[in-house]
Amino acid sequence: MTVLAIEIGGARFAAATVEPAGVITAKLEMPVGPDPTATLKDLVARIVVPGLISEEGLTGVGIGVAGPLDAVRGTVSPANILAWRDFPLVKTVCGLLPGVPVHLAGDGQVMALGEWWRGAFSAGALLGVVVSTGIGGGLVFEGRPHLGSTGNAGHIGHIRAGEGWETCRCGAVGCVETIASGPSMVRWALANGWQQAVEPTFWAGRPVDSRALSADAKRGVTVAVEAFDRAAGALATAVLTTAALFDVENVVIGGGVAGAGATLLAPLRRAVADQAGLGFLRRVKVEATGLGRDAGLFGAAALALRGE
Numbered sequence: 001m002t003v004l005a006i007e008i009g010g011a012r013f014a015a016a017t018v019e020p021a022g023v024i025t026a027k028l029e030m031p032v033g034p035d036p037t038a039t040l041k042d043l044v045a046r047i048v049v050p051g052l053i054s055e056e057g058l059t060g061v062g063i064g065v066a067g068p069l070d071a072v073r074g075t076v077s078p079a080n081i082l083a084w085r086d087f088p089l090v091k092t093v094c095g096l097l098p099g100v101p102v103h104l105a106g107d108g109q110v111m112a113l114g115e116w117w118r119g120a121f122s123a124g125a126l127l128g129v130v131v132s133t134g135i136g137g138g139l140v141f142e143g144r145p146h147l148g149s150t151g152n153a154g155h156i157g158h159i160r161a162g163e164g165w166e167t168c169r170c171g172a173v174g175c176v177e178t179i180a181s182g183p184s185m186v187r188w189a190l191a192n193g194w195q196q197a198v199e200p201t202f203w204a205g206r207p208v209d210s211r212a213l214s215a216d217a218k219r220g221v222t223v224a225v226e227a228f229d230r231a232a233g234a235l236a237t238a239v240l241t242t243a244a245l246f247d248v249e250n251v252v253i254g255g256g257v258a259g260a261g262a263t264l265l266a267p268l269r270r271a272v273a274d275q276a277g278l279g280f281l282r283r284v285k286v287e288a289t290g291l292g293r294d295a296g297l298f299g300a301a302a303l304a305l306r307g308e
């Protein structure tokens, strides 16, 4: 019994074959080409190899993808993959692997589920937050993912929190994502006098790489530190709002911007401590993912193993 886990990111797709005991038996990553559908087909063809893992040996496929998605129709519209709008992802994968059931969830949802299954969090309620070019999130209650009726529960990036006033790419105003995503932090820092040492990388008119900003924040460059503080404040509000609604004890942070480590985690923990009032909120613990990129793959595998 083996399941196929697929993780769809804006820059790269990853896949792994995973056994029920939680062992990854094969793993593959590919950069996304100009035609993401072709990349997906290539990825599946390279990991599901007759003689090694045949279609017959697979009992399910789990997919984690940046939202928003429509779990009822099996379609996705990831913000960073412009070629996919209401793209029939489930149908496409079903076409590649006929007869194998396909399960779909958001990137934050699979990250949280993976951390629950294979990471350090396995009690009570867990909130996973992916801080990357966008902000995703997901909730796991006593080991079960809470996906919601359309599959979008936990979309923490699109809660209004902090002092944001910008119109978000989702159409709403003041979303956490407009303050705390990597590109939003870079944009704010550049508008507030940050002199980036290297030419910023832009994609579709947005800066895409926050690594130089986190390096400067680490060195104590004031405007870079402020960008992270501002992001941490908005994230803390969103985290505590969610914790108040669902009595969340543990929050796990993943995604590219979380790679900044303490540069993000320290101000975030500070902001959570500053903003928390009630006792059950003051005990909320915020940690970085211990599984790295494998968290999403483990979570996607768990979806398929549990038939969620």
Ligand SMILES: [Zn+2]
Residues within 6 Å of the ligand: 157, 158, 168, 169, 170, 171, 172, 175, 177
């Ligand atoms: Zn939004």
